[in-house]
Amino acid sequence: MSAKVTTLPSGLRVVTDAMPHLETASLGVWVGAGSRHERKSEHGLSHLLEHMAFKGTRRRSARAIAEEIEAAGGDLNAATSTEHTAYYAHVLAEDAPLALDILADILTDSIFDAEELEREKGVILQEIGAVEDTPDDFVFDLFNASAFPDQPIGRPILGTPEQIAGFSRDAIGAYLDSHYCSRATVIGAAGAIDHDRICADVEKRFSGLAAGGDSRAAAPAALYRGGEILMKRRLEQAHIVIGFEGLSYADEDFYALQVFANAVGGGMSSRLFQEVRETRGLAYSIHAFHWGYSDTGLFGFYAATGAKDVAELMPVALDCLGEAAQRLSEAEARRAKAQMKVSLLAALESPSARCEQIARQVMAFDRVLSREEIIGKIDQLDIAAIRQAGARALSSKPTVAAIGPVNKVFAPDRVAQRLRAC
Template identity: 80%
Template sequence: MSVEITTLASGLRVVTDRMAHLETASLGVWVGAGSRHEGAHEHGLSHLLEHMAFKGTRRRSARAIAEEIESAGGDLNAATSTEHTAYYAHVLAEDAPLALDILADILTESTFDATELEREKGVILQEIGAVEDTPDDLVFDIFNASAFPGQPIGRPILGTAAQVAKFGRDAIGAYLDAHYLSDAIVIGAAGAIEHDRIRDEAEKCFGGLSVDRIEANQAPARYLGGDIRLKRRLEQAHVVIGFEGLPYGHDDFYAMQVFANAVGGGMASRLFQEVREARGLAYSIHAFHWGYSDVGLFGFYAATGRKDVAELMPVALDCLGEAAQTLSESEVRRAKAQMKVSLLAALESPAARAEQIARQLMAFDRVLTREEIIARIDSLDLAQIRAAGARALGSAPTVAAIGPVAKVFSPDRIAERLRAI
């Protein structure tokens, strides 16, 4: 690894990783503000702000932004998540300063033109409508809402159509001023880059960022669990069953990741083999474990036919419950290998690597070495992994389902089934 980190006088941090033999660079701006930082009256603003960043600045029109980056052969994009918003570019090595200049321009000089704002709100309303029409996406939104009822972390990132339609320029400006502060931002770059050059360009381009922090809205998350079902005329039931997981800083976080991989992370996993291969009860089924800064979620997703829901539920739950007691050494070795391949693959992609080092710096105030992560994975024993799974399965269940949902188990019935294993 050739990671270098600099903290500028403003508090903004720059982290880079030079990757030998590459001729392109990926770089971006990661902001420690996402949907969970929004007040109730701001729901959807993080995502709207991400969209509006590309709609014109004092120096560039929306079209000029697109033409300038693409004339250099590069591309520009952004993404909003629960805890972060990212703006990033991929360019030839010599165009890294151009990419940083454009990124700084859209984050510090955007005009939020009223006409563009109304047009982009219309685009987001279309995006919200697309999710409503896509049950395998929507079910995860209602799953979060069920797991964290009445909390910002449980609200959908896109916002609601009614709320988004109300936003004006003042709301966007106030949110930007409150959250897009120099000490909440990391500039990450990887590939054919020189740290000193990126540092100097960042210092020059992002000097206009505010350093005055306004009290952020991030109440600690409380996993509660619950049951949300949307009965719709669909061919399949889309079901997510979940439990309380672990935050990414927890000592047993990697144990929980290995458990999730072992029970539902690939074609050889217990869920896939038993539910799909042996019984043909689902086309799609997989387990997951998501870690946030202060909480986590573990569970599985399945899409199954109306007639198969009643059989799938006990079979899938038995796979999970039995794994917490009988997970084997060979299953653990396979899950660990999958995790290590995923980790090492990120080191081969400048875009993935830039995101990895930026997010790690935000989460841990340092970048974790490859050797450190692999050592932590390898050090886990079978008892730790089983115990992590058992602890998750002992928490209050969360149910989210869309389609023909009458035979989806209730949280009480799920807990009862797991206790009986």
């Protein structure tokens, strides 16, 4: 395995994977603080902080940050998720020190200018509006809120307009000081890089990152409850998510449920696609998903269908899931396993994807999982284990979320009843 991990004296972890045949490098900073680490009064701060990190430091203005990285032909971006916030760059190999310098600058010396803050609040309010205008995205916010009601993990990552409007520079600074510490941070790099040079550069440039505690431990435990949120809107289609409690990425059956999700709704040969779309023409878009978090997960399917087809789609889709939990075939399992392995191997060919993969693995497991280990776990799964993982998920209380013409969407108790009849 070519990946190397070093823990610096500050507790900051550095993980790299050299890809000598490349001439570019991807580098990033992953912080173990996302939306589920926020108190109610902080809802939306993780995402706002991500935006404000690019709005100027003591050494660089917002424009200078953009011009300096792009003058080198590179690009800089960031993303906030439920459990992490990431800042990353892609540059030519010789510009890796520049990328690290900019990343360190924005994370340890941002000034949070008051005028920039007000402008960026406006940008985020537009982003929230864009999500609410996009039902195939917004329905997943409703789904999360129903699965984990009144919990940080169930709140939308972007926050609410009221919360965003009220945040001050002091609130951002306090959140940064509380959560952005070396022991909760991983620096990743992949591509044309040298591990020892990256470590030396990181140690020098990130010395301003406070040691602190590990903010990953600050997130309250998730409690899946399930439930229902239906939002009537004048839309051509009903956007529907039916889900159940999934598995943590640390659960021994995690890969079994991943295979089950792929088999029932991960591709054109899957049960949902073939039965709902190809055979019956009940939906243009339908797919299954399984998301793993540190202590829980979510499994389910999404479908978009016309108002007249909702009543037929619901039982057909649920029957696909219920029957798969009992009679999924060996051939279906083999196809799903092959899809997962191709996705894994494809990530190894991209420095950006590889950088993210190894950083997230160190964040989650304190080590890099080898290709052979992951593929071995997938290959050793037998059909009984895959069916059992599917049945385990389907036995939990259903969560139902839908937007549009929702009158004929099944309630959670009716979803459970249909599955018991399979």
